[in-house]
Amino acid sequence: MKFSYCFDSHIHSDNSPDGNNTVSHICESAVEKGLQGITITDHCEVNLFYKDLYDRTVRQSCFEVSKAASVFKDFIGIFLGIELGQPLQDIAAAEKALTLGRFDFVIASLHNVRGQPDFYYINYNKENVYDLLDGYYNELLQMAMWNEFDVLGHLTYPLRYIIGEHGISVDMSRYDKIIDEIFTVLIKNGKGIEINTSGLRQKIGVTLPDEKYIKRYHDLGGQILTIGSDAHNANDVGAGIQEGMEIAYNAGFRHITLFKNRTPIRLPIYPEKMDE
Ligand SMILES: [Zn+2]
Ligand SMILES: [Zn+2]
Secondary structure, X not given: OOOOOXXXXXXXXXXXXXXXXXXXXXXXXXXXXXXXXXXXXXXXXXXXXXXXXXXXXXXXXXXXXXXXXXXXXXXXXXXXXXXXXXXXXXXXXXXXXXXXXXXXXXEEEOOOOOOOOOHHHOOOOOOOHHHHHHHHHHHHHHHHHHOOOOEEOOOOHHHHHHHHHOOOOOOHHHHHHHHHHHHHHHHHXXXXXXXXXXXXXXXXXXXXXXXXXXXXXHHOOOOOXXXXXXXXXXXXXXXXXXXXXHHHHHOOOOEEEEEEOXXXXXXXXXXXXXXX
16 A cells, blocks of 8 residues: 655755755755655754854754755645754753744754764774663663653664674663653653654665654554655665655554644545544
8 A cells, every 4th residue: 555645854955063954955856755744843952052153054054955845846745844962961052042933843862961072973882882772872861851852762773783783682671761751741741752764875774763662652652753864865765765665554543743834744644544
């Protein structure tokens, strides 16, 4: 059965330091691939907001995405998002970033625990992984409570490196309780999580988070679920979205979510089952 929509909620342009293609190139690729819509969510690493000139790149992203929305409007929906990294590490800068554009969608992510480098740069060993993960989930819970976002990004981000790149196995059951707490806060506040499909293209080979956590979020009453490729180049736009829809369905969801003007819009996963 064919899915109703193909919508990619998490994409980086070259207005992110690690993004490779222009906004217009990304939009062209999305149209070619037959997507109905995309949200461009360039990085704003809040702890480096002024040092790395995010105040300027965020504005540039807003400018280009707004222009693209108008140019491509007869072909595809283009939405303006932002991926706020580590918002609690400089709350004033996070609040400032959110005033720089009329965002449709805000992802809050944690790429480094306070005082530590990005998980990408860490040398992992059996001794330090649990300290890092303890710090990660504690700060993620605080972020959930902060509540100035729409979804929490890639809930299992450190595993991309710990398991995927370094091959260190982790007993994630240690975090079941705190992840339940995070879900409970999100659900109470009407916030969501994402299925980040980048893991499917990487060594870890599963979405971030994987189906087990999507199902747990659903079973606790979660309703807001976005799906994004986390593409950093035009080729990867839309990658894994179909698989993400399948995972959402298997976990119990009958709708996925996109955001417009910071407001959730429910999209049925299968057109035939819209009444469920
Ligand atoms: Zn991220
Ligand atoms: Zn991202």
